[in-house]
Amino acid sequence: MTPLNDRKLLNIIRYAPAVFITLFAIVVNLILIQSNRVESEEKIDFIRENLIEQQKQAVQEQIQQVSNQIERQKSLTVKTLEDQLRSRVYEAHNIATNIYQQHREKPKEDVVRMIREALRPIRFNSGRGYFFIFDREGMNVLHSYIPQLEGQSVWETKDVKGTLIVQEHIDKVNNSGGEAFYRWWYSKPDEAPDKHFEKIGFGKYFEPYGWYIGTGEYIVDVQADIQKQVIDWLSDYRYGNNDYVFVIDNQGIILSHPEAAMVNTAVSDELGVQIDEIRAKDTDRSGFTHYMAKYMPGALNGGEKISYLKMIDGWDWTIGTGFYVQRFEAYLAENIRALEASNNDELKRILYASLISTLIIIALSLKLGRVIGDRFNRFQERIAKDFNELNQVKDKLKYLAEHDSLTDLPNRLLLNGIIHTGIDYAHHNQCCGAVMLLDVDDFKKINDLHGHSSGDKLLKTISRKFESILGPHDTVSRFGGDEFIFCFPDLTDDLAAQEKVLLIQKVFEDKFIIDGKVLTTNCSIGVAMFPRDDTEPEALIRKADVVLYKSKAQRKGSAMFYNSDINEEIQLDYMIEEELRKALKGDEFKVLYQPQVNVESGKIMGVEALARWNSARLGPISPVKFIALAEDIGVIHELGSFVFRKACEDILSISPNGAEAMGVSINISPKQLMEPSFPETLVGITQEVGIDISRVTLEITENVLLEDLDTVAERLNSMKSFGFGLSLDDFGTGYSSMSYLNTLPITEIKIDRSFIEKLLISEQTKTLVKAIIAIGESCQMTVVAEGVETMEQYNELAEYGCDVVQGYYFAPPLTIESIGELLCSKLQSGSESI
Missing domain, CATH: 3.30.450.20 (PAS domain)
Incomplete structure (x- = not known):
């Protein structure tokens, strides 16, 4: 080989890689420029x-x-x-x-x-x-x-x-x-x-x-x-x-x-x-x-x-x-x-x-390229490792975000997607499903009694038991606090849903051993079916929530299925609550009075004040409903004060103070009685109106005594010291009636109308009524029988020695004007007897 050819070969070896790399770089850059232009146009169009x-x-x-x-x-x-x-x-x-x-x-x-x-x-x-x-x-x-x-x-x-x-x-x-x-x-x-x-x-x-x-x-x-x-x-x-x-x-x-x-x-x-x-x-x-x-x-x-x-x-x-x-x-x-x-x-x-890469490759040729290649490989491995670790952290964070940290169950973030999937599954398989909202009964008491740590462990234990009863397509999520949501997408009918309810309730039949302590609890469940009740997760949860709390209000530990009647009832309750807040200002409440007759003399010796509400929007509303609602929404004090003041003013207007003055009985709510300043409030009203306190009898029911007997006794003793009469209403219907007479300063007992209804047809009832009258006589308490509707009932009670009677036999609840007319008519006829 001639020297010239050697030089050419040497030049080829020296410069050919550089020329090749340069041409390759130019082609690559042209491709990159074109690709960048096309990508830019596509982005603009997008x-x-x-x-x-x-x-x-x-x-x-x-x-x-x-x-x-x-x-x-x-x-x-x-x-x-x-x-x-x-x-x-x-x-x-x-x-x-x-x-x-x-x-x-x-x-x-x-x-x-x-x-x-x-x-x-x-x-x-x-x-x-x-x-x-x-x-x-x-x-x-x-x-x-x-x-x-x-x-x-x-x-x-x-x-x-x-x-x-x-x-x-x-x-x-x-x-x-x-x-x-x-x-x-x-x-x-x-x-x-x-x-x-x-x-x-x-x-x-x-x-x-x-x-x-x-x-x-x-x-x-x-x-x-x-x-x-x-x-x-x-x-x-x-x-x-x-x-x-x-x-x-x-x-x-x-x-x-x-x-x-x-x-x-x-x-x-x-x-x-x-x-x-x-x-x-x-x-x-x-x-x-x-x-x-x-x-x-x-x-x-x-x-x-x-x-x-x-x-x-x-x-x-x-x-x-x-x-x-x-x-x-x-x-x-x-x-x-x-x-x-x-x-x-x-x-x-x-x-x-x-450009920089091309120059480096040309300058360092193959040897530097190999070094750079090795370093690049190590760098790639390090990047891949970092990316793997980053993905692992991301997956862990995603899991933590979508699952409850205490129970490890799916949380509310995943809940809608889970229910959506269940709805789609039920639709595709032509079956039905259920969303069940569960609330652990009295969980707050467990926290208060045993501590939050025990409460958290109880929730973990319950969660594991819930997971053990799930089917292949079933899910359970923690909704928050002591609430869980089940989604059962593979049901045939309501009976299959009821079987799931029984399976859940069975979890709570066994006692829970937490930190060596035996804990017992129960659950209340609200059920909404899909697609019958709805096909949207939020709506199904809301409807399950509605029946859950209605179930708890009726009886803890029970389950209730959503239906249109319940929805209408809830809507009506909301309307009644809305109207009740405006009723007192709108002057929609009135007070009626039912005469109370002395059995011995036949004279009207007093009346019982009864609140009535005729809503301008909804018409007449039952006292049983609006009084309970007034207690729940916190307007019972305002309503109670109105009735008390109105009754005192009305009675004083037709019967001035004096020896023969007519008395008035006024029902008292448990919420009112538990107010510390309640006795002083009543005394202040009587002083403003000017009625003798001795004419006013306050009626309480036995359920008020279940709240806090010591506090109730303190309030009643205070009111007794002011001179109010105290009547125990619906006597005999509770579990501890006799003990209350021995503990509380009661001056009057009222025989519940349920006894009077059966008086003439039940020997057992007759015996009980006689016993109540005898108890009243021995305790020197006035005995009042309410719900007397026939002469035969009246004669029977008179024979037993009952002191006072009231009911439709004598008169229905009347306006104060009608009571006044009734008294005037008796005076003009020369007889005050009814």
């Missing part, structure tokens, strides 16, 4: 599509929310109208009742005239509403709108559909407990005679004169009022970046718009055509439109806009909202510039690194 989709989804959700609100308002049309009509007729009925009661001794013609004069001028519903009255024969007694109809028979009056309005009205009221809604069709005074509108009326029977008092209103008028309210609301409605919702009617006229000048103007032809296409759909009359808007905030000539429109069925409205393309493109341009800058920086870093 950002554009994603932003448009986000904007569309946002405006669609806004329209759906507004549509839902409008639908809720629409659904209230008839109910709102019925509530208004019922309230107005109740008002008129009360006015007529009060006039009649105050002037019943006057001639009927005078009373009728006064009622007419009181009701005739009353107008409501923007002057459209008025009252009318007719009697059982259809004779018009009052017609505020057309007075000339008064005194004429309307018995054969028909509406435009031929319905005998008055006759149907009377039948419905008579068959519905004295009040009813009804409907008919009439033309409106301000509309064409051939246009007819449905009208809703409400009537209530006025017993003293056999009248039917009523009123009515056109549905369309109330609907128009609600539409106006919705328009006013939407005119001020804003969201996002001062975005708004507009309303267009079926003629293409704008009804609501933030720009006042746009209201009552027509939409553009371009938008009108797209609205017509949406209206022409058979189903899902909604969709997106792309058009030139006349109006854009901050612009003189409007701008290009994308809007989502939705039809409001029944109102012929189209509501919509959207976003302006100009604003969107400006926002997009900022993102594109930022992305391009980021890509350019990344590309520069890549090219710079590539």
Whole structure:
């Protein structure tokens, strides 16, 4: 080989790798530049599509929310109208009742005239509403709108559909407990005679004169009022970046718009055509439109806009909202510039690194390349190790985030996903499932008695037992505190769910050994079935929670399945609670009085004060329900003080203090009695009213004595020292009645009405009643029998030596005015005996 060839070979060996590496680097860099450009374009397209989709989804959700609100308002049309009509007729009925009661001794013609004069001028519903009255024969007694109809028979009056309005009205009221809604069709005074509108009326029977008092209103008028309210609301409605919702009617006229000048103007032809296409759909009359808007905030000539429109069925409205393309493109341009800058920086870093790498490879050739390769391999191994450790930590953190640290069960973060999976499983396999919310009964007592450490260990033990009873598809999660949630997605019916309940309850049959201590507890369970009760996890949990706490309220340790009746009962309870908070301020409570008769003399020696609530919204509410609720929500003190003061004032108004003064018995709630300042509060009221304390007897039931007997005894002794009488109500129904008589300063015992009901049919009851009367006599206590409804019961009690009786045999609960009249009638007849 010649020297020249050797040099060429040497040059090839020396420079060929460098040339090859350089060419390879150039190709790689060109590929990287092209790839970076394509990736940048794809990112821009993705950002554009994603932003448009986000904007569309946002405006669609806004329209759906507004549509839902409008639908809720629409659904209230008839109910709102019925509530208004019922309230107005109740008002008129009360006015007529009060006039009649105050002037019943006057001639009927005078009373009728006064009622007419009181009701005739009353107008409501923007002057459209008025009252009318007719009697059982259809004779018009009052017609505020057309007075000339008064005194004429309307018995054969028909509406435009031929319905005998008055006759149907009377039948419905008579068959519905004295009040009813009804409907008919009439033309409106301000509309064409051939246009007819449905009208809703409400009537209530006025017993003293056999009248039917009523009123009515056109549905369309109330609907128009609600539409106006919705328009006013939407005119001020804003969201996002001062975005708004507009309303267009079926003629293409704008009804609501933030720009006042746009209201009552027509939409553009371009938008009108797209609205017509949406209206022409058979189903899902909604969709997106792309058009030139006349109006854009901050612009003189409007701008290009994308809007989502939705039809409001029944109102012929189209509501919509959207976003302006100009604003969107400006926002997009900022993102594109930022992305391009980021890509350019990344590309520069890549090219710079590539150049440096190329120079290093050329300079160090194979030997340095091998060293670098070795070091790179070690570096890669270290990176892989770090990544593995990082992934392990991430997995551990994820596990800790999704599981309860105490019980190691899934927590609330995983719960929705677990239930969703169960619902999907049940749907796919055509079976049903159950969500069961479990609460460990009296867990707080365990913590208080044995410490939180023992409580935590108990929860761990229970969790392991729960896991042992799970099937292949079943799960249990800790919901929080002492609550757990089971999901059973593979059930056949309610019976299978009940078997799961029994399996859970069996866990608590055995005693738990915690730190050498034997602990016993139980659980209460609320069950919601899917898909029957719901198909959303949150809704199923909520419904299970509702029946859980209803179950605990009835009996701890039991289970209850959700149903629609329970839901209605809960809703009614919420309504009663809401109304109860307003009832005292609304003057809806009144106090009635039932006479108490001395058996020996036959005279009325006192009365028992009884609270009654006639809710303006819900009607009469049972004392058993509203008193218990008042205790639960903390208004019992206010209610109790009202009843106590009212009873003292009323009795003093008809029976002044003195030797022959009539006494009054007033029931006391356990919550009131446990208030430390309660005795002083009662004394203060009697002093303000001016009634002798000795005339007032406080009635307590045996359940109050179960709270804290020492505290109760202290309160009762304090009230006895002030001079109050103390009556033990429902005597004989509890477990410790006799011991209470020996412990507490009781002055009176009341025989429970359950004994009186069986007095004439049960020898055992007779013996018990005789024993109670004998106990009262030996303890020098007055014995009162309540619930006396027949002469035979009264005679039997008189024969046994009972001191005082009360019940419907003598009189039902009466107003204080009726009690006064009853006393006056006895005095005028020369006898005070009932």
